[in-house]
Amino acid sequence: MDIDSFKGEYETDDLVNQPPHYNKSSLECIDAIRASLNDEEWRGYIKGNILKYTWREQYKNKDEDLKKAQWYLNRLLEELEQLK
Numbered sequence: 001m002d003i004d005s006f007k008g009e010y011e012t013d014d015l016v017n018q019p020p021h022y023n024k025s026s027l028e029c030i031d032a033i034r035a036s037l038n039d040e041e042w043r044g045y046i047k048g049n050i051l052k053y054t055w056r057e058q059y060k061n062k063d064e065d066l067k068k069a070q071w072y073l074n075r076l077l078e079e080l081e082q083l084k
Contacts, residue, residue: 016067030075046076 034042053069061068 015064016071042079043076046072050076 033045037045049072050069053065053072057063057065057069
């Protein structure tokens with residue numbers, strides 16, 4: 001893949017909800033991570049990502065990082081709802 005087509009891929013894709021670099025096969029990276037962790041580990045992973053994205057938003061990707069933190073929080077809340 002040349003650099004121009006690589007840039008074009010990232011300009012048109014949703015970098016928060018479905019980043020192309022995490023979805024290059026039939027299984028998304030987040031789903032593989034979930035499958036490899038128990039519930040307590042998964043919860044820690046999610047909370048760590050929320051912290052990471054809120055921590056760095058001012059210095060790196062601004063609103064995009066806040067949206068990523070929100071995505072992880074929403075994912076955690078959805079899974080907790082399913083357990084009820």
